[in-house]
Structures are given as C-alpha cells and as structure tokens.
Amino acid sequence: MSEFTHMNQQGRAKMVDITDKTVSSRRAIARSSIIVLEEIYQKITNHKMGKGDVLAVAQVAGVMAAKQTSTIIPMCHPLALSGVNILFDWVSRDDGRWELVIDVEVKTKGSTGVEMEALTAASVTALTIYDMCKAVDKGMIIGQTYLLEKSGGKSGAFKRTTDNE
Template sequence: MLEFSHFNEQGRARMVDIGDKHETNRTAIAQSSLLLSEEIYNKMTSGSIEKGDVLAIAQIAGIMAAKQTSHMIPMCHPIALTSIDIFFQWERTEDANRLIITCSVKTRGSTGVEMEALTAVSVCALTVYDMCKAIDKGMIIGPTFLVKKTGGKSGNFTRIE
C-alpha cells in the first residue's frame, strides 16, 4: 500500500498517519459560485430578502463549515486553523447574475487545508440557496474548485485556466 493511502494492509479505510510530517505554513484558496435570477440578485443587493442578510449568514456558515470539516469528511484530520476569510463578488452579464464565493484558509501544521477551503465555499453556496429558494429554486451551484494551495511536501499548486 502507498504510504499515504487511505487503506490499511487489509484494504480497509484508515486515516493517514501524518505524525512524521513536518509542520509548515499551509494555505488554500477555493472558489464556488451560484447562478442567480435577476429577482434574487435585486433582492440580495437591496437587502430585501425576508430571511435576512444572505451574505452575512452564508459567510458565518462557511467559517463554521471550515472549522468542522473533519466532522463531515471521514478521512480529514482535525486541524487548528489560523485564518478563514470569505469574499463575495458579483459577476453580471446581460444573461446572468453570478455570485462568486472565494475562501482563503491558513494553518501551520502537518497536513493541508484544501478540504477546509472547499467545504467552506460549498456550504456558503448551499446557505445562499437555502435562504433564496423561496424566491427561485432554479439557482445553479458551481463550479467548485481549488484555486491555489501552498506548503507541504507536495509543494504549491495554482489552477491554470
């Protein structure tokens, strides 16, 4: 079996042993988005969604999700995160209103924070959907992807588009 396999000698699931890995500064940036109707865009930007400030609630949900990733993804290690920051940006065209969600996560540790960043943006998007579904259930979530990661044995990664 591979050293960092999620399977033990019997072929059963296990959490990878990271005890001998060196602690390094690690960062990850992930992104997701939602394609929204004009009505939702107008209500969100004017602050007239009946359930409240959608982006504030989504931001808190994303932060909470990043901190709880190891409880949701079976083989993720609990990580002491040193920073979680979530940003929102509107991308508008004649045909579409897209809310772009970006999350940056940092730690100093023996394993990366890609899953924490990806979980955060996913939960942010789901929270926006939940808060706006009464207006329009036709929202589209995605794509969701890793933008960049730094630190660790595998080195740095930057998504090339």
C-alpha cells in the same frame, strides 16, 4: 501517480498518520459560485431578502463549515485553523442572471493541508445562499467548486491556470 495512502494493510480505509510530517504554514483557496435571477441579486444587494442578510449568514456558515470539515469528511484530520476569509464578487451574465463568485481562503500551521476545509467552506457558503433564497427561486444553479491554489507541505505549491482544468 502516487499510491493511495488511505488504505491499510487489509485494503480498508484508514486516516493517514501525519505524526512525523513537518509542521509548516499551509494555505488553500477554493472557489464556488451560484447563479441567481436578477430579482434575487437585487434582494441580496439591497438587503431585502426576508430571511436577513444573505451574504453575512453565508459567510458565517462557510467559516463554520471550514472548522467542522473533519466531522463530515471521514478521513480529514481535525485542524486548528488560523484563518478563514470569504470574498464575494458579483458578475453580470449575458442571459440576464447574476453569478456570485465565492472565494474562500483557509490558513493553518500544521502537518496537513487545508484544501478540504477551503472546498467545504466554499460549498457550504453556496448552499447557504441557495437555502436563504429558495423561496424566491428554486432554479438557482450552484456552479463548479474547485481548488484555485494551495501552498505548504511536501507536495508544494499548486496554482490553477484556468477555470476549466
């Protein structure tokens, strides 16, 4: 385990100095999900939700969240993102509900990674879907949010092998 780098000489929080880190292409993919009733699935897929196109709004919210990560996560560096892509995949569940899987890919060319931007975007995308659909059912479940893979930087590549690690 490496030593904590977000502590100063007095043991207090600090933002890591990335001045001398090598600039490289960085990429991260994060996943989240939300489990909804059949009624919500039908309303979203048939564009019948009263608040509008749920996935379009959630997608924009996710992109905005990726770009604003440093304003809500205290030790994150502001980054010039070169790309944010959000993909949705509906999965039918055995219990009659539907799970919307949300994958977010974030890219930059910089001195620090984009894992937090991808994770933040995935979380906000799921939260936005909840917000837009809560009038129909407040019992929706936002699933686990986790890093699927990352590349670039000193720590190298990471690729999750299962959803349960």
